[in-house]
Structure formats: structure tokens, C-alpha cells
Amino acid sequence: MGQPVLVTNRAGAGGATGSAYVRNADPDGYNLLLARIGSHSISPAIKTSMPYKWDDFTYLGLLEINPAACATATSKPYESLDDLRDAIEANPGAITYSSAGVGTLHHLGGIMLLDVLGFEDPTVAATHIPFQGGGAAAAAAATGQVDFVCSNISAIISQIEGGQLRPLVVTTPERVDSLPDVQTASELGYPDLEALVGWSGLVGPPDMADEVISVWTEALQKVAEDERWVKQTESLGSVPMILSPEETVEFVENQYTTFRGLVERLGLQID
Amino acid sequence: MTKSKLLVGVAVAAMAALPAAAQDYPSQPVQLTAP
Numbered sequence: 001m002g003q004p005v006l007v008t009n010r011a012g013a014g015g016a017t018g019s020a021y022v023r024n025a026d027p028d029g030y031n032l033l034l035a036r037i038g039s040h041s042i043s044p045a046i047k048t049s050m051p052y053k054w055d056d057f058t059y060l061g062l063l064e065i066n067p068a069a070c071a072t073a074t075s076k077p078y079e080s081l082d083d084l085r086d087a088i089e090a091n092p093g094a095i096t097y098s099s100a101g102v103g104t105l106h107h108l109g110g111i112m113l114l115d116v117l118g119f120e121d122p123t124v125a126a127t128h129i130p131f132q133g134g135g136a137a138a139a140a141a142a143t144g145q146v147d148f149v150c151s152n153i154s155a156i157i158s159q160i161e162g163g164q165l166r167p168l169v170v171t172t173p174e175r176v177d178s179l180p181d182v183q184t185a186s187e188l189g190y191p192d193l194e195a196l197v198g199w200s201g202l203v204g205p206p207d208m209a210d211e212v213i214s215v216w217t218e219a220l221q222k223v224a225e226d227e228r229w230v231k232q233t234e235s236l237g238s239v240p241m242i243l244s245p246e247e248t249v250e251f252v253e254n255q256y257t258t259f260r261g262l263v264e265r266l267g268l269q270i271d
Numbered sequence: 272m273t274k275s276k277l278l279v280g281v282a283v284a285a286m287a288a289l290p291a292a293a294q295d296y297p298s299q300p301v302q303l304t305a306p
Contacts, residue, residue: 002297003297003298003299003300003301004300004301005300005301005302005303006300006301006302006303007303007304007305008302008303008304008305009304009305010304010305010306011305011306012306015306016306017306018304018305018306019304019306021304022304029296029297029301030297030299030300030301030302031301031302031304032301032302032303032304033303033304033306034303034304034305034306035306036306039306202303211296212296215296215297
């Protein structure tokens with residue numbers, strides 16, 4: 001594009017700090033944001049005090065999706081999702097799952113799994129154990145400290161490949177290349193679980209000019225054809241997926257609507 | 272390096288390899304916030 005892109009980290013409040021900064025920046029195309037599932041789907045759906053809404057931004061394009069899986073320790077007796085469901089039914093509230101904290105993908109993933117498995121109140125069917133971050137949540141599941149975890153695959157693939165974790169389901173429409181023997185949610189009869197997928201995309205402040213949006217749309221289409229970027233993205237456990245601005249809005253809206261519906265139905269709102 | 276940083280880095284590197292756009296934009300560095 002003839003100009004450098006300078007990356008600045010503005011972490012905090014689950015992505016809200018940096019997102020709010022860009023939300024309020026000039027829409028001249030010189031302040032953009034790497035939006036992610038947490039900052040633009042989950043937090044706006046579950047938190048009542050967000051400084052922005054998911055659609056307060058100009059969407060330039062999706063970059064990649066990060067498939068999720070629900071897994072249990074290989075030391076646990078659950079060989080399948082049916083086994084886990086039967087154990088939860090037999091021991092209400094006694095089965096535990098880990099997360100990276102309240103309102104994270106892991107947390108909503110556990111709730112969503114319990115919901116699609118048919119439990120009347122997913123908030124009490126199993127017990128949520130929050131940890132400090134995704135690594136701790138994965139470790140707790142791998143060591144059997146909790147019964148299961150729902151996580152982005154890239155965060156648990158080393159424990160799966162190391163034989164500590166047994167994946168029970170992946171949430172992508174198609175099977176994941178790195179886990180070819182693991183059934184998809186749809187194969188198991190739970191297509192609604194497909195909403196549980198991480199992603200990252202480029203967004204900017206509201207009301208960006210069409211000319212600027214077009215520059216990025218064209219640039220991202222060329223990125224999609226860049227073999228180096230594709231290989232690097234795949235090596236991180238992600239699936240390269242460059243979408244147009246319109247397709248990206250549709251993708252994020254669908255996910256937000258799914259999460260928001262779950263949050264409202266189960267009263268999961270947090271401050 | 273975190274995954275998000277690496278993803279951004281790779282994306283930026285790919286974009287940097289593109290020829291300069293004919294349009295006026297961008298005429299200065301673009302700030303990309305990783306939240």
C-alpha cells in the first residue's frame with residue numbers, strides 16, 4: 001500500500017479499551033483495529049457497560065477464523081459427547097468446566113455446549129470454574145482438575161497431540177485438518193454449536209469513506225492470495241478466511257445475535 | 272510473541288509487499304490497534 005502499518009497494543013477490559021479508542025478515532029482510515037470475537041461478539045453480547053456496540057464500526061474484512069473444540073482429559077472416562085452428557089445428567093452440578101474467565105469464549109462455549117445438549121438450565125447443569133487466562137484453563141482440563149473445556153483449538157492442540165486431552169467435538173462445519181478423526185458439531189446433531197468459533201478482522205471507526213474501504217478490500221483480497229500469509233496463518237491453527245466488508249458484517253452479526261440470544265435467555269449479563 | 276501479534280505482523284508484511292495504491296490513501300502510516 002506504499003505506507004507502513006504500525007501496530008500498537010492497547011490491551012485492557014477484554015479488548016474494550018483498544019476498541020473504544022478506535023471507535024472514537026477520526027474515520028480517516030489511519031486508525032484501524034484488529035477486532036476479535038471477544039471484543040466484538042462476546043463482550044457486546046454479555047456486558048452491560050460496554051463503551052460501544054458491535055456495529056459501531058466500519059468493517060473492512062475478516063482475516064481468519066480459529067476453530068474451537070470441547071475436550072476432556074484422557075484420564076477422564078468420557079470417550080464421547082454422549083458420555084459427558086450422561087455424566088452431567090447423572091450428577092447435576094458436579095461436572096466442572098474451566099474457562100479463561102467470566103464472559104470469555106471458554107465460558108460461553110461451556111454454556112453453549114450444555115445448552116445444545118438439552119439441559120434446561122445450562123448455568124447450573126455443570127459448574128463453571130474460571131481461571132486466569134486460556135493457558136490455565138487448558139491446563140486445568142488436561143490435568144483433570146476439571147472435567148472439560150471448550151476452547152479455540154490452537155490453545156489446546158499441544159495437549160491433544162501430547163495425549164493429555166481428548167477432543168469430543170469440533171465446532172466447524174467441516175472436520176479440522178489437524179483433528180481428522182474428531183466429529184463436527186453438525187455430525188453429532190448440534191449445528192447451533194457452530195457459532196462457537198474465534199476470528200479476527202480489520203475494522204475502523206464508523207463512517208469511513210467508501211474510497212478508503214475499497215483500498216482495504218482490494219488489499220485484503222491480495223493478502224488472501226499470499227501463500228506466505230496463508231501458511232503462517234495455518235501454522236497458528238487458524239483457517240485463513242478473507243471476507244468482504246458485507247460478508248464480515250453478516251458473519252459478526254450472526255455470531256453476536258446467537259450469543260446475545262443465549263445471554264438474554266439465561267440471564268448471563270455482567271457489568 | 273502472541274498469536275494476535277503474529278497474525279497482525281504477517282498480515283502487515285503481506286500488505287507491505289503490495290504495490291503502492293493509485294489513490295491518495297494512504298499518504299501516511301496507518302495505526303493498527305491490537306486490543
